Amino acid sequence: MNKKNKSFVMPTYGTKKLKFLKGKGCYLYNNNNEKYLDFASGIAVNSLGHCHPKLVSALYKQSKQLWHVSNLYIIEKQEQFAKLLCKSSFADKVFFTNSGTESIECGIKIIRGYHSYHNTGRTNIITFDGSFHGRTFGALSAQKNKKYSKGFGPLLSGFKKVEFNNIKKLKAVIDNKTAGILIEPVQGEGGIRPADLKFLQFIKKICDENDILLFLDEVQCGFGRSGKLFSHEWAKIKPDIMAVAKGIGSGFPLGACLSTSKACVSMTKGSHGSTYGGNPLAMSVGLEVLKIVSNKNFLNRVDKASRYFWGKLKELENKFDIIKEVRGAGLLLGIKTYCDNLEFSEKLKKYRLLNVPAADNTIRLAPPLIVSYKEIDESIAIIKKVLKQYNE
Ligand SMILES: Cc1ncc(COP(=O)(O)O)c(C=O)c1O
CATH class of the missing domain: 3.40.640.10 (Type I PLP-dependent aspartate aminotransferase-like (Major domain))
Known part of the structure; x- marks a missing residue:
């Protein structure tokens, strides 16, 4: 790192590549106004998405x-x-x-x-x-x-x-x-x-x-x-x-x-x-x-959305050998892969799907609880695209 780029923040978080300037709902936007689907939610933090x-x-x-x-x-x-x-x-x-x-x-x-x-x-x-x-x-x-x-x-x-x-x-x-x-x-x-x-x-x-x-x-x-x-x-x-x-x-x-x-x-x-x-x-x-x-209708919607997401991820698990297991509960879901999870996580990010790696070679998907079916479908399409790269 040259002197101009020198960070004065303690380097406990390692090197970072992405920078976001604004957020709305399930999306984050970078300095080029490129849109990222945020299925990391910080680290399972933004329960109601960005700037509710x-x-x-x-x-x-x-x-x-x-x-x-x-x-x-x-x-x-x-x-x-x-x-x-x-x-x-x-x-x-x-x-x-x-x-x-x-x-x-x-x-x-x-x-x-x-x-x-x-x-x-x-x-x-x-x-x-x-x-x-x-x-x-x-x-x-x-x-x-x-x-x-x-x-x-x-x-x-x-x-x-x-x-x-x-x-x-x-x-x-x-x-x-x-x-x-x-x-x-x-x-x-x-x-x-x-x-x-x-x-x-x-x-x-x-x-x-x-x-x-x-x-x-x-x-x-x-x-x-x-x-x-x-x-x-x-x-x-x-x-x-x-x-x-x-x-x-x-x-x-x-x-x-x-x-x-x-x-x-x-x-x-x-x-x-x-x-x-x-x-x-x-x-x-x-x-x-x-x-x-705490509203019952809100929680029912989270439950339904998570079952939909789970079903879609399980379909991918059945179809792609590189997935060892899909697991988790609700909208805290993990994909355990046979490939390196960090590499898998980065590939998803390249297609603008944010996720967070976790231990035991998994990547974590924790979208905001307000996630729509359309956004879930969008994430599945990206995950499929990356999985296909491993099958080729
Ligand atoms: C289950 C659990 N407990 C405790 C913590 C610590 O929370 P914080 O980072 O807000 O101190 C975390 C953070 O990831 C967590 O996942």
Whole structure:
């Protein structure tokens, strides 16, 4: 890189090639006004697409009134949003954060705090192979994945990792030190791997029977992405704690940790905090997103669109040998290929279909939840074009 092009941003994200100047719905536009179909949605973030008029209007209105006051004062929209989140879920209480990893940190504290309050002597949290919970030390320690933590040790103690979807191995590791179980109902970064519904139901049962707190990470798979407001609803279970972010703000930095009153018994005055968490700008957007996404008709439409997309991708899986598997849930879908997933991802991008690679040699397709059948067809045509290159 010559001096003129030198970047002053820490090079943690590697080299970037694409630059976008505007977005509308499911499309992004570059500096030549070329249109890209955005089936990455940031990384499963823009739940309502780009610049949704209702969100633009909510943010604009709030930005003219009040940006920030801190949590030393009453923030009415924070109360309203928390109330609506609780009404729409298992939760009794909400702590607002600015990102997914902060929501995870809060949940870890809730688990440790609960067992400390009740003097059980338990501190261990069970997590799973392939999980991704973020980049803070709590998250790095929980997921125990060297890809993210190499060179940053020592990590925190008290986390045990078990094979994903393996009831027998999970049973074997639970003991009288187990305080909580942390799991993504659909693994995102780990390769778009859904937890078996039976596995989730088993975890719920074992948690209830042994006073273990069930902590779900729905940062990527929550907020309508699965076709239900929260993914765990498919398993008909309720967690004690849940981390959300990404889709909750549709692009505005926002996250939350939801909990039952019973679980967050230790989260008393001074036990936790955030300068920005729950600030009026974020609350005005989040409230509007939840009102739209929690609507039954909206969720039914997401479910139908995702089944349509799934069917089309499965047709491609049957037709093209280069696809090993299509998997996922709702509008969080993965294609595992026999070819290099990074190369496959780049080829799709060349035809202006944005996607995000994930682990286990997959590429991830996470379109905005407002995606139309026409846009799904457009993506399928591009994927087919690329697949044909491998068949030739
Ligand atoms: C399941 C899951 N949890 C946590 C995180 C961390 O979220 P953030 O990057 O907002 O801190 C991510 C991010 O990709 C995620 O997919």
